[in-house]
Amino acid sequence: MWKTIVRRVLVMIPQLFVLxxxxxxxxxxxxxxxxxxxxxxxxxxxxxxELRIKAGFYDPWYVQYVNWIGNAFxxxxxxxxxxxxxxxxLIAGRAINTLWLSLLSVFLLYLxxxxxxxxxxxxxxxxxxKSIVFYSFIVFAIPTFxxxxxNLFFFGYELGWFPTSGTVDxxxxxxxxxxxxxxxxxxLLPAITYALLATTGIIQYLRSEIIDSKSMDxxxxxxxxxxxxxxxxxxxxxxxxxLPIAAFLGFTITGLLGGSIFIETIFGxxxxxxxxxxxxxxxxxxxxxxxxxxxxxxxxxxSLLSDIIMSIVDPRIRxx
Amino acid sequence: MKNTEAIEPKExxxxxxxxxxxxxxxxxxxxxxxxxxxISLIIVIGGIYYWAWQIDQTQxxxxxxxxxxxxxxxxxxxxxDKGGRDILGQLIVGARxxxxxxxxxxxxxxxxxxxxxxxxxxxxxxxxxxxxRIIDFFITIPSLMIIIVFVTIIPxxxxxxxxxxxxxFLWVGTARLIRSKALSExxxxxxxxxxxxxxxxxxxxxxxxxxxxxxxxxxxxTLNFAGNVGLETGLSFLGFGLPPSTPSLGTLVSxxxxxxxxxxxxxxxxxxxxxxxxxxxxxxxxxxxxxxSADARQRLx
Numbered sequence: 001m002w003k004t005i006v007r008r009v010l011v012m013i014p015q016l017f018v019l020x021x022x023x024x025x026x027x028x029x030x031x032x033x034x035x036x037x038x039x040x041x042x043x044x045x046x047x048x049x050e051l052r053i054k055a056g057f058y059d060p061w062y063v064q065y066v067n068w069i070g071n072a073f074x075x076x077x078x079x080x081x082x083x084x085x086x087x088x089x090l091i092a093g094r095a096i097n098t099l100w101l102s103l104l105s106v107f108l109l110y111l112x113x114x115x116x117x118x119x120x121x122x123x124x125x126x127x128x129x130k131s132i133v134f135y136s137f138i139v140f141a142i143p144t145f146x147x148x149x150x151n152l153f154f155f156g157y158e159l160g161w162f163p164t165s166g167t168v169d170x171x172x173x174x175x176x177x178x179x180x181x182x183x184x185x186x187x188l189l190p191a192i193t194y195a196l197l198a199t200t201g202i203i204q205y206l207r208s209e210i211i212d213s214k215s216m217d218x219x220x221x222x223x224x225x226x227x228x229x230x231x232x233x234x235x236x237x238x239x240x241x242x243l244p245i246a247a248f249l250g251f252t253i254t255g256l257l258g259g260s261i262f263i264e265t266i267f268g269x270x271x272x273x274x275x276x277x278x279x280x281x282x283x284x285x286x287x288x289x290x291x292x293x294x295x296x297x298x299x300x301x302x303s304l305l306s307d308i309i310m311s312i313v314d315p316r317i318r319x320x
Numbered sequence: 321m322k323n324t325e326a327i328e329p330k331e332x333x334x335x336x337x338x339x340x341x342x343x344x345x346x347x348x349x350x351x352x353x354x355x356x357x358x359i360s361l362i363i364v365i366g367g368i369y370y371w372a373w374q375i376d377q378t379q380x381x382x383x384x385x386x387x388x389x390x391x392x393x394x395x396x397x398x399x400x401d402k403g404g405r406d407i408l409g410q411l412i413v414g415a416r417x418x419x420x421x422x423x424x425x426x427x428x429x430x431x432x433x434x435x436x437x438x439x440x441x442x443x444x445x446x447x448x449x450x451x452x453r454i455i456d457f458f459i460t461i462p463s464l465m466i467i468i469v470f471v472t473i474i475p476x477x478x479x480x481x482x483x484x485x486x487x488x489f490l491w492v493g494t495a496r497l498i499r500s501k502a503l504s505e506x507x508x509x510x511x512x513x514x515x516x517x518x519x520x521x522x523x524x525x526x527x528x529x530x531x532x533x534x535x536x537x538x539x540x541x542t543l544n545f546a547g548n549v550g551l552e553t554g555l556s557f558l559g560f561g562l563p564p565s566t567p568s569l570g571t572l573v574s575x576x577x578x579x580x581x582x583x584x585x586x587x588x589x590x591x592x593x594x595x596x597x598x599x600x601x602x603x604x605x606x607x608x609x610x611x612x613s614a615d616a617r618q619r620l621x
Contacts, residue, residue: 015460022461029473141604143550145557146593149576153590157583164579258464265558265577276465277558280472288469295462303460 005308012300019296020072023289024065030285068289077290082282087290091272098264098271101187101194102256108195109202109252114245116199117206121241122233124211132203140200144193144259148266151193162189165268190267198255202248209241250306254299347613354609357602364598365419372416375409381565392587401575401588411591414567418556419599421483422548428487430541433494438525438533440495441502451495458492464551468560482562486551494540501533535614542607546600553596569596 059067071077077087120132139147156164163186213219214237222232260273268274272291279287348355383405400406440448470485471477477485505511506529514524530537555561556570564571572592576582581589 011456015457018457019461022466023469026466026469026473030469137604137608138601141546141600142597143554143600145554145573146596146600149573149582149589149593153576153582153586257462261464261558262554276468280468280560283472292462292465292469295465296460299462300460 004311005304008304008307012304015300016293016297020069020293021065023292024061024068027285027289028061030283030288072290072293077293078286080279080284080287082279082284082287087286090287091275091290091294094270094272094275097269098260098273100183101191101260101263101269101271102253104184104187104191105194105198105256106249106252108191109198110245112195113199113202114206114242117203118210118233118238118241120203121207121210121214124207124214129207133207136200136203139196142197144197144262145266147197148190148193148263151189152266155189187269190263190269193267194256194259194263197259198252201251202245205248206241206245210237213237213240246309248306249309250302250304252302253305254302257295257298257302343613344610347609351609351612354605357605358609361599361602361606364602368412368415368419371412375413377413377567381405381410381567401585402581407572407587407591410567410572411569411595414569414572414592415595415599417479417562417566418549418552418569421479421486421552421562422545424483425486425490425548425552426541426545428483429491429544430494430537432487432491433540434498434530434537436491437495437498438502438530441499442506442521442525442529444503444506448499451499455492455496458489461489463489464555467555468558471555471560477563479562479566486548490544490548490551494537494544497540498533498537501536502529505529505532535610539607539611539614542603542610546603546607549596549599549603 068078075088077091079085080087080090083090116132116136120129123129152164155161219232219236222236223229227235257273260271261276262273263269264271264274265277272294275287276291278284279291348358401410436451440451467485467489470488471482474481474485511524511529514528519528552561553568553570553573556568557574558570559574561570562568569592573589573596575585576589576593
């Protein structure tokens, strides 16, 4: 078990290294340099040139790379030149928003997908099952941004049930109950959209798992002992099918990250995904490189997490 | 078992197993929704290509401020955008562009994925090891972000560059799938027999192994096609897809990022969003039906 984890972590290191090299090279190809944003008509060109030399702009690329990666290890990704604050502070502020959004999404996802999956499996081939499978197929096929926009249009604009952008109404004081409620209210619609989009995997998995366990010996034994059918489901089948669902958490995190660019852009929610789009548009490449590194790291972490949970829960998948 | 003696051995009919095409046709006959999807897809895609061919794109993209945000009506069937340009024309040309990109990317990534997957699966050893490390790396990178960064680095990009950038990151899934199937296929007896006969590797791989993997490949490519339509329109939606002067379904949908247009000019973005929705659902339905015919256990008919 531990051996597997250690091996997986060790494999992550070269992958992150290659990723960082790729990002660094791409950043070098981006137009402009970190001081483009500081140049105003009054700036003395000689002063800018001096800053460039001091920041190592003319150093050989490998020296720059080593400096960059060394600083990155200490959490220093340079300064954002559109916002003129350290990149790590900027990202940390946005990451908290994304984190809240993700937590609520994951909660809603399980709240929605687990009952649907269980019902579909239990009443296999019924009308209910067919509708649930049909629903999960549709959300599987819809692109994130299309569902996001349609939700925003109907529930935000047409029906006016939800706010259409931002994180919190300005009228509330930070920390008050109204503030917390307003914050929750603002992330509800994007979180629902996220949750809907991610349901397919869990529904399909739970459904087939429950159909499989119906014919298992332990279920037949329980039934023949006269245990009520509802109890057979809640005690035996459900518990056995539920654990592997935990393993989806890692994949869900990865999926949420990919979708966050679309969701946050559509709902005007200031998280990491929206920051990335802003940084690209502003050619703010210290922010871009840091975000791509962070997303790459989180993707790796997500799949590692899934594998670990999977090997704890399901001994058949254990690889070592 | 009581009927055993009733079977007379005088007439033994040897039925040949149905060919791949027959199985697929039977599957579509059984699944009305898939049949409907297939027919409507053919009509819609054919119609889009034929119609777009008759539209003059420079004429279409000419700005006419007098018609700014014109409502759907006599002059413009689906209204006009902020620049007074016909939405219906942009929808048709945009759909043609989006579909073309998705088709070309699917073909390129399918070809590269198949070649790499087959070679890795057949030879194994160090070739497989090298490619697997590369594939592992591609899986870990946040490809959406890297594609966006790539698009912004390239100083002048057109449809061709955009297709190449997308293809660069999307062959990985197919390669992995084909490799795993090729690995088990290459251990079959017919491959060993062919090797003993001295058949050249390249002939074994492409003439003997590939036909047996073709059903999986078709399923994978159909689903990839749907995914590529989604990715292209998504990137164009964010503004990192096709250049602004080239219509795309995603660009039309992106008009909705302006709250005023979202609320008051639904004809700017809703038709494109619904067309994307239709394409994705229909392609996925067709893909599911083909998948069922490729896997005997799932077949309906």
